[in-house]
Amino acid sequence: xxxxxxxxHLWIGGVGNLFIILSFVAALFATISFFQASRLxxxxxxxxxxxxxxxxxxxxxxxxxxxxxxxANHYFEYHWVWSHTSSTMPIKxxxxxxxxxxxxxxxxxxxxxxxxxxxxxxxAKNWRKSVMTVVSSVQMFLASMILGxxxxxxxxxxxxxxxxxxxxxxxxxxxxxxxxxxxxxLDGRGLNPLLQNYWMTIHxxxxxxxxxxxxxxxxxxxxxxxQKNYTGWFKPGLPWAYFGVAVFxxxxxxxxxxxxxxxxxxxxxxxxxxxxxxxxxxxxxxxxAHLMMIFKNKGSSLLAAFVLVILSFLLVLxxxxxxxxxxxxxxxxHAFTDLGMSGQLLIYxxxxxxxxxxxxxxxxxxxxxxxxxxxxxxxxFWMFVGALILMIASFQIAFTTSIPVINKxxxxxxxxxxDPVDHYNSxxxxxxxxxxxxxxxxxxxxxxxxxxxxxxxxxxxxxxxxLILTIVIGIALKxxxxxxxxxxxxxxxxxxxxxxxxxxxxxxxxxxxxxSISHIGFGILMLGTLISMSSNQIISSxxxxxxxxxxxxxxxxxxxxLLLEGDTLPMGKYFVTYKGRExxxxxxxxxxxxxxxxxxxxxxxxxxxxxxxxxxxxxxxPEPDTKHFLKEDVYTHITYATLETTKSKEDxxxxxxxxxxGIGDTVYASNAILVLxxxxxxxxxxxxxxxxxxxxxxxxxxxxxxxxxxxFLQPTFxxxxxxxxxxxxxxxxxxxxxxxxxxxxTETGKISLKIEESKAAKKDFVxxxxxxxxxxxxxxxxxxxxxxxxxxxxxxxIKQD
Amino acid sequence: MKKGxxxxxxxxxxxxxxxxxxxxxxxxxADFDEAFSNQEREFHVVGTLNxxxxxxxxxxENADLFRFHMLDNNGVEKEIFLQKAKPQxxxxxxxxxxxGQAKNDVFVAREILMKxxxxxxxxxxxxxxxxxxx
Numbered sequence: 005x006x007x008x009x010x011x012x013h014l015w016i017g018g019v020g021n022l023f024i025i026l027s028f029v030a031a032l033f034a035t036i037s038f039f040q041a042s043r044l045x046x047x048x049x050x051x052x053x054x055x056x057x058x059x060x061x062x063x064x065x066x067x068x069x070x071x072x073x074x075x076a077n078h079y080f081e082y083h084w085v086w087s088h089t090s091s092t093m094p095i096k097x098x099x100x101x102x103x104x105x106x107x108x109x110x111x112x113x114x115x116x117x118x119x120x121x122x123x124x125x126x127x128a129k130n131w132r133k134s135v136m137t138v139v140s141s142v143q144m145f146l147a148s149m150i151l152g153x154x155x156x157x158x159x160x161x162x163x164x165x166x167x168x169x170x171x172x173x174x175x176x177x178x179x180x181x182x183x184x185x186x187x188x189x190l191d192g193r194g195l196n197p198l199l200q201n202y203w204m205t206i207h208x209x210x211x212x213x214x215x216x217x218x219x220x221x222x223x224x225x226x227x228x229x230x231q232k233n234y235t236g237w238f239k240p241g242l243p244w245a246y247f248g249v250a251v252f253x254x255x256x257x258x259x260x261x262x263x264x265x266x267x268x269x270x271x272x273x274x275x276x277x278x279x280x281x282x283x284x285x286x287x288x289x290x291x292x293a294h295l296m297m298i299f300k301n302k303g304s305s306l307l308a309a310f311v312l313v314i315l316s317f318l319l320v321l322x323x324x325x326x327x328x329x330x331x332x333x334x335x336x337x338h339a340f341t342d343l344g345m346s347g348q349l350l351i352y353x354x355x356x357x358x359x360x361x362x363x364x365x366x367x368x369x370x371x372x373x374x375x376x377x378x379x380x381x382x383x384x385f386w387m388f389v390g391a392l393i394l395m396i397a398s399f400q401i402a403f404t405t406s407i408p409v410i411n412k413x414x415x416x417x418x419x420x421x422x423d424p425v426d427h428y429n430s431x432x433x434x435x436x437x438x439x440x441x442x443x444x445x446x447x448x449x450x451x452x453x454x455x456x457x458x459x460x461x462x463x464x465x466x467x468x469x470x471l472i473l474t475i476v477i478g479i480a481l482k483x484x485x486x487x488x489x490x491x492x493x494x495x496x497x498x499x500x501x502x503x504x505x506x507x508x509x510x511x512x513x514x515x516x517x518x519x520s521i522s523h524i525g526f527g528i529l530m531l532g533t534l535i536s537m538s539s540n541q542i543i544s545s546x547x548x549x550x551x552x553x554x555x556x557x558x559x560x561x562x563x564x565x566l567l568l569e570g571d572t573l574p575m576g577k578y579f580v581t582y583k584g585r586e587x588x589x590x591x592x593x594x595x596x597x598x599x600x601x602x603x604x605x606x607x608x609x610x611x612x613x614x615x616x617x618x619x620x621x622x623x624x625x626p627e628p629d630t631k632h633f634l635k636e637d638v639y640t641h642i643t644y645a646t647l648e649t650t651k652s653k654e655d656x657x658x659x660x661x662x663x664x665x666g667i668g669d670t671v672y673a674s675n676a677i678l679v680l681x682x683x684x685x686x687x688x689x690x691x692x693x694x695x696x697x698x699x700x701x702x703x704x705x706x707x708x709x710x711x712x713x714x715x716f717l718q719p720t721f722x723x724x725x726x727x728x729x730x731x732x733x734x735x736x737x738x739x740x741x742x743x744x745x746x747x748x749x750t751e752t753g754k755i756s757l758k759i760e761e762s763k764a765a766k767k768d769f770v771x772x773x774x775x776x777x778x779x780x781x782x783x784x785x786x787x788x789x790x791x792x793x794x795x796x797x798x799x800x801x802i803k804q805d
Numbered sequence: 806m807k808k809g810x811x812x813x814x815x816x817x818x819x820x821x822x823x824x825x826x827x828x829x830x831x832x833x834x835a836d837f838d839e840a841f842s843n844q845e846r847e848f849h850v851v852g853t854l855n856x857x858x859x860x861x862x863x864x865x866e867n868a869d870l871f872r873f874h875m876l877d878n879n880g881v882e883k884e885i886f887l888q889k890a891k892p893q894x895x896x897x898x899x900x901x902x903x904x905g906q907a908k909n910d911v912f913v914a915r916e917i918l919m920k921x922x923x924x925x926x927x928x929x930x931x932x933x934x935x936x937x938x939x
Contacts, residue, residue, distance in 0.1 A: 377808055385808070392816055400823035407831060419832040419849040422904045422916070427830045431823065564868040564890045616893070623894045643890035644864065771868045771890045 009170075011187045012081045013074075020070045020165035027063035027114075028147040030056045034140035042133035042231065050133050054125055057140060061118045064147075068111055071164060075101055080190045083172045084164035090194035100204040101195045103212075106328060106345065107164045110149045112209060116216035117143055124220070131240060134227035135220075142219055145352045149345060162345060197617045197625040203262035211259065211282065214252025215320045218289060220244035221296070222317035225310050229363040234371055238300040238309075239805070243798045245293035245313070250794040252286045257787040266627050268641050270775055271537065272783070275428040277332050280405040281323035287398035289316040291391035302384045302451050304374040305391075307364075312395060314360045319402070321353040331408050381456050383449040390442040397435035401428065433487055436530060440494035443523050444470075444501035448509070466504045470497040481539050481778075491534050498527030518797025525789025532782030536637075543576030544774040564643050569768040570739075572599070572606070578638075579606060582770055585645075590618045592647060594770050596640050598631070612640045614772070616647060637777045644771035657742050657760040666754045673759050676739050678717070679706045683748075683755065688718040692732065699723040703745060703755055707736065719744045721755070731758075832904065837881040841907040850903045850912065852877040854896070862891040875901060875912075883907075887914045895919070 037053030040046060071084075075098055080086045088101040088108070102108045121139045128135050152163025169190075170181040180186050198204075224241040228234055259279060260272035273279065292312030295305045326332060329346030378385040404427065407418050421427035448462045473496040478489055502520040510516055544565040567573060567582040574580075583595040593615040599606040612629040619625065628641035663671050671678045681704040687694070688702035700722050707715040720732040733744040740762030745755040835848040854860075855874040862871045871891040876882050885903065892898075898919040905914035 380808065389812065392812065396816060396819050396823065399820055400827070403824060404827040404830075407827070417834050418828065419834045421827075421830040422832040422847045422849070427827075431826065564864075566864040566868050623897060626893055644862075644868075644893065769864070771864050773890075 007182070007184050009081075009187070010185050012168075013077075013079050014081075016070060016074060016079065017082065017165040017168070020067060021163065023063045023066045023070070024147070024150055024152075024163060024165065027060050027067060028144065028151055030060035030063060031140055031144035031147050034060055035137060035144055038133050038137035038140055042137055042227075045133075053133070053136060053140070057121055057125065057136065057143075060140075060143060060147075061122060064111070064114050064118050067150075068115060071108070071111070072098065072102060078192060080192050081168055081170070081187055082164065083167040083169045086169050086190070086192045088192070088195060090192035093192075093195055093200075096202075096205070097195055097200050100199045100201075100208075103208050104195060104199055105164075107150050107162055109208070109212070110146055112212045113216055114143065114146045116209075116213045117146065117219060120216055120220060124223075128240065131224065131227060131237065134231050135223045138223035138226050139219060145355075149348065158347075160348065194619075197619045197623075198267075200617070201262070201266045201627075203258065203266055207255065207258045207262050210251060211255030214248060214255040214282075214286070215324075217244065217248030217251055218285060218317045218320050220248065221289075221292065221313040225313045226360065226363065229310070229367045232367065232370060234306065234367075235299070235303075238296050241313075242293070242296050242300060243801050245289065245296055246794050246798045246801075249286070249290050249293050250791045250798070252282075252289060253787070253794075254791050256282050256286055257784075261784070264639075265630065268626055268628055268643075270628075270639060270641065270773065271540075271777075272780075273533075273537075275424045277405050278327050280401050280428075281326050284398045284402045284405070285316045285319035285323060287394045287401075288312050288319060291394040291398075292316055294387050294391050298384045298387050302378075302382075304378055304384055305388050306371055306374075307368075308388070308391065310364060312391065314364075318353065318357055318360065319398075321349070321356065325349045325353055326405070326409070331412060379453050381449060381454040381459060383446055383451050386442055386446040386449060390439055390446065393435055393439050393442070397432060397439070400431050400435075404428070433491060437487075437490050437494040440491075440498045440527060440530060443526070444494070444497040447502055447505045447520060447523070462504075462509075463501065466497060466501040469500040469504075473500070477535075481535065483538065485538070488534060488538050491530070495527045495531040495534065499524050499531070502527070515800050518793050518800060520793070521796065522790045522793025525786045525791070525793055527786070528782050529786025529790060532779055532784070532786055536777040536780040536783060539778050541576060541776045541778075542773065543578070543776055544772055564771045564773050567596075567770050567772055575774055576776055578609065580774065582768075582772075583611075584768065592616045592618065592645075594642055594645065594772075596629075596770075596772065598638065610638075612638070614640050614642045616642065616645065618647065632781075634781060635779060637780050639775045639777060641773045642770050643773050645769070657740075657762050660759045660761045662756050662758045664749070664752075664754045664756050666752060671757065671759070673739075673741060673761060676715075676741060677708045678743070678757075678759070679708075680704075680755070680757070681706050683753070687720050687722075687732075690718075690720060690732065692720070692722060694722065695725075697725050699726070701748060703757070705734075705743060705757075707739065707741070715739065717741070717743050719757075721745055721748060836879050837877045837883050837907075837912070838879070840912065841883070844907050844909075847904065847906050847915075850875075850877055850905075852901055852903070854898055854901060855882055856896070860891070860895070864890070875903065884911045885914055886911050887917055889917065892917060892919060 034053050034056035037049050037056055041049035041053055074082060074085050075089050076095070078085065078089060078091055084105065084107060088104050089098075093101065103112050117139065121136065121143070124135055124139065125132060149161045150163055151161035152166050153160050169175060170178075170186070175181070180190075221241045221244055224237040224244075228237040256279075259282065263269065263274065263279075264272035289312075292309060292315070295309035295312055298305045299309050325346060329349065331346070378388065404421065404424075407420050410416060411418055444466065445459075445463050448459055470493055474489060474493040477483070477496070478492060483489055483492065502523045506517050506520050510520070542563055544563065565573065565575075567580065569582050569584050572579050572581045577600070579599040579601055581597045581599060583597050586593045586595065593613045596612045596614065598609045598612065600609050601607070610631050612631055614629040615627055617625045617627065624647060626642050628639055630640070631638040660673060665671055665680050667680055667682060669680050671680075683701060683703050685699075685701060687700045688704065690702075692700065694700055700720055702718050702720040705717045705719070707717055715736055717734040717736055719734040722730040722732060724730050729746050731744040731746040733742050735742045742760040742762075743757055744760075745757050747756045749755070832847055832849050835843075835850055837850060837852075840846075840848045840850055852875045855876050858874040860871070860873040868890055869888055871887040871889060873885050873887070873895075874882055875885050887903075900920040902918040902920075903912065903914040904916040904918075905912055907913075
């Protein structure tokens, strides 16, 4: 039975599918044409290649445009649109919704390759034919990831245009699809709450541009081996490689910023497999770019440059496989699920791996070898050593991160290190120290030969400066761990060495300072990492005085703390109050106020609003809030809170205490301080319809809540007809407080004040964690400087040529 | 011997060190039987929450202690002391990975990873009927 569905937009799927096929076929054509052009040195093949690549570019851009149109108009008849949006999703998350799924992220990657490919067509000159062969072949593979055709039983790619919701194997039998009008009532599944965040709008495109940029040096390297032009590729490839280092690095640090601002693991780096997967190819790219520079200037380290540059691209493919195949499974908090494309990805990875290995073996004998060895005190030797350290560091990270893959391949049953942060830090800290020290002194060495004495004279100043800095900072931060002190020395040495280089050797010739600026930046970045991570202070430890260690030492609570609404607890140098929650749409915001105490006065400093984003279907997502100061950050995260608004409806008040107080005395309630100001005759303005025989005495109490806001309470004592006592209660609802008194000691002038508190007022609470990160701004400052330094040197290099 | 060779040897030595180090730092997946017969050794245990038994969380007393019962993949049940605040959405978890060690009769977990598949997938069109028509 054929149902005529109402309101579907099937035309757009048809058009989109056409363009997907076109983009694949055009990329295939471009690959073949450029291949023939390089093989036959033929101009007409090259023209055809350029034309095909342009067609491919237009097709890819059209696909992206159509998909955005579908997302924005909520065409839920398409499974892809239904999976990533809902009608309530704000339009600002459109971009995040686009790249949430694998199809979108492959398209983002394709998009950047299209941009890069078109720039290369203009700039690669005589390298164009061979370099574009490689780029086009990668585009062909990427296009096949969204092809969505079946080859016998194997599904090639996942096509967002052809998979209709009602045809999806999981839902095909749902009764709702018997209704021709099903679209009228259908809403989308919506965007994962973790991604509904502004970082998710800017972090993925930059990271993917970083990924995409590794293709340029890779393509040049492959082309060089293929065309036997082993040395000519360094000059055109070098600016691309460094541009890649800058953008890729920005992507990684932005990922860290996102984790720090929006995720709950309390820090910007957790050695999570997904983070590692992007760090590893970045490290090899940094190494590779430096080796390319050595070769360009000196003519050695040729093979190593090939290996590292090729490795960077392969590792990007491997990372994609690692994070998207589901193989990481239970080891990562944000691994993606498999779309059935991991087999395909693996084939591409192996294809380029064997291509590269094959080419290197084939051309190995042919590679020019440098005749004489590098001098021990030469810049190229130590740059080479630095690149090797980076390679080993990346190898160590890659190996541990790959444990789930090793288990799959060898059938072993290893689990990742129980304490990954400790594991990686203990390995990576020495690597970082060595790298930083090499970075600090290598800049003073010239290419080729140096006299050791001259070199030594130059570095002695920075050496002393960094020693002094290490001692001063070390004492100020009470740093005792020898490894941390080594790191402190190494990072300050990099900074002082490169600063000194700019001022003394370059004499302020800014044009050549790019490398030094980025090295200074990197030193500051590592310094910020070291200080903020080693001296961070969890201030939300248990200070209640209640002994909670009855279960043994390991259950002392020292991270999370219970905060009742209205309670004020000391945390570090602050006093912290939980001032209740606000519900706004799907967000529950918790108002956490930080106060300082001067004498007896509480002074509000700032309010943080960590929140929980409610999402029935995908789980609630908490997000921390951080107060940024120049010298430190105060991070606050709600680790637990009851989210249902079952705020106890227990009515009524219960007596807290009765105390004898005189004028000027202070008495404490759970969430307020009361001071007896005065006792006077009269009702204090209340109309109690008293007669002449009645006596009224009123107490004036000043009440401070922890906001240090002042309230007044005036309970009255009435002696009716000189015979019976009638206490008139004064109440402050917002504080949940009632006071009254029924006795006056005429000799001492004291009243017995009865304080009652509302039961309901005490029910709401949060469990929170607060951490102070000192000098974390150094980290961001360093990162910005590093990127600026690299971009600057790329700019001067391009201008020079 | 050339400097290049020395560098190469050091390179290989550190690489081997990294492999050995990673393997020795790596933990092991185990079931409860193995974890409890090797007391105070750290393991990764995979299992599911026993939803029949109550979970206990008294933040007033200790915000860093959460108690529940977990069944490992062989169906063996143990009481768990987790040294953390109760994870948000705990009851929805489909699979739990605990990192910790057995101490007498309880498993003391230092770290928890939960898998809630709904976070990335799941949900059927029938649940996504828009409010407009309801």
